[in-house]
Amino acid sequence: MRKISIAFLSAALTLSAQVTVLQHATVIDGTGGAPIPDAVIVIANGKIRDIGPSSSVQAPESAQVVDLSGKTIMPGIINLHGHVGMVKGMSQDMKNYTRENAEAQLRLYASYGVTTTTSMGTDHNLIIKIRNDQRRGKLSGARVFTALQGFTTLGGYPTHAPGVKGVAQEVASAAQAKAWVNRLADRKADVIKMWVDDHHGTFDKLSPTVYGAIISQAHKRGLKTFAHLYELEDAKGLVKAGLDVMAHSIRDEMVDDEMISLLKENNVTAVATLTREQSTFIYADKPVWLNDPFFTRGTTPEVIHAVRTQLSETQKKDPERDTLKRDLSIAMINLKKLSDAGVRIGFGTDTGPPGRFIGYCEHAEMELMSMAGLTPMQIIQSFSKNAAEALGAGKELGTLEKGKAADLVVLDKDPLENIRNSRTIHAVYLGGKRLE
DSSP: OOOOOOGGGGGSSOOSOOEEEEEEEEEOOSSSSOOEEEEEEEEETTEEEEEEETTTOOOOTTOEEEEOTTOEEEEOEEEEEEOOSSEETTEEOGGGOOHHHHHHHHHHHHHTTEEEEEEOSBOOHHHHHHHHHHHTTOOSSOEEEEOOBOEEETTOTTTTSTTTTTTSEEEOSHHHHHHHHHHHHHTTOSEEEEEEOOTTTTSOOOOHHHHHHHHHHHHHTTOEEEEEEOOHHHHHHHHHTTOOEEOSOOOSSOOOHHHHHHHHHTTOEEOOOHHHHHHTTGGGGOOGGGGOHHHHTTSOHHHHHHIIIIIHHHHHTOTTHHHHHHHHHHHHHHHHHHHHTTOEEOOOOOBSSTTSOTTHHHHHHHHHHHHHTOOHHHHHHHHTHHHHHHTTOTTTSSSOOTTSBOOEEEESSOTTTOGGGGGOEEEEEETTEEOO
């Protein structure tokens, strides 16, 4: 399969040959190895030139040296499931899909330490222009990968959602699906997305014949495939057909040994999106974090008011609220079970739509993963090494190693002690440049 080439990283952000050295911090590199105390990271041309303990790595003469004594550095967060550009405030509509709005959201992601996001199936060509400009060096917010338009069946989920009708590609046959995969490949989509979900029996969903054709043709064109799914049996069918990434948890029942074996044998990445499930019911209870400055800095008083009033009342009256709570519980149990079994766990949130707050929810996702039983180190690997590999970008992104992008987050506290310490952001470096 085609690996996503991002050699453009060397040009990103640095207009001069300035070398930056970060020193005396503890570094968690994302590989799963032990943290490096009193470490040095040498950054040049947007990449890590050298990294290691201060006893073995020297700061080059004339470098800009930044003393980070007492700090911890972790890799930038890679989000495998987001949506960029369609929402303003609580309104989801393609009229909001402007360059200004998309780039503002990418900057917001980056300000929370999310240095890469994947926009999953609700995009138009504008996102390709933004991505291409990033890869030519114009990098002012999170790097973006895109699926452009995702696939569903005729009238299928999520075509009922505000603004999505006409964006999702409604396919009627395998032949049509293959042709549309080719069209997306020609338009330079990074990945292929599909929805395979009847939304509790409300909609028809993609048949195995059609989603099999999508996966097969995507692989012929060198593209990885991601699937929104819900049911265990659909997940089994998709993985047997060659799926690369489960973009949501299995939520209808507990995973079984067959599912675990299929995922491991086919090297599939499982993404939980626990905050997506939580967002469907949590606002009825007006959670205390609506007052948290770490949350409020990423939104507006008007949006918070709408959440406290309109969204809260809507969720209180939702007849499926108990089912949605159960979905989250099953998703958390399945995440722990898959992780314990050695399935590769990726990281994603489905942020972007109303109520799924860009930046904040990535950190809330980490906390929910911890509550599910994953260790802080496993969570960090999920959003660094594992996420980069799931995108086919592991040679350029993800871990803090020589030759890779200098995308990293400097923290005031150690996230290995408590994953909530990911919120103690001192600085974010994207392509070697500190975000202001």
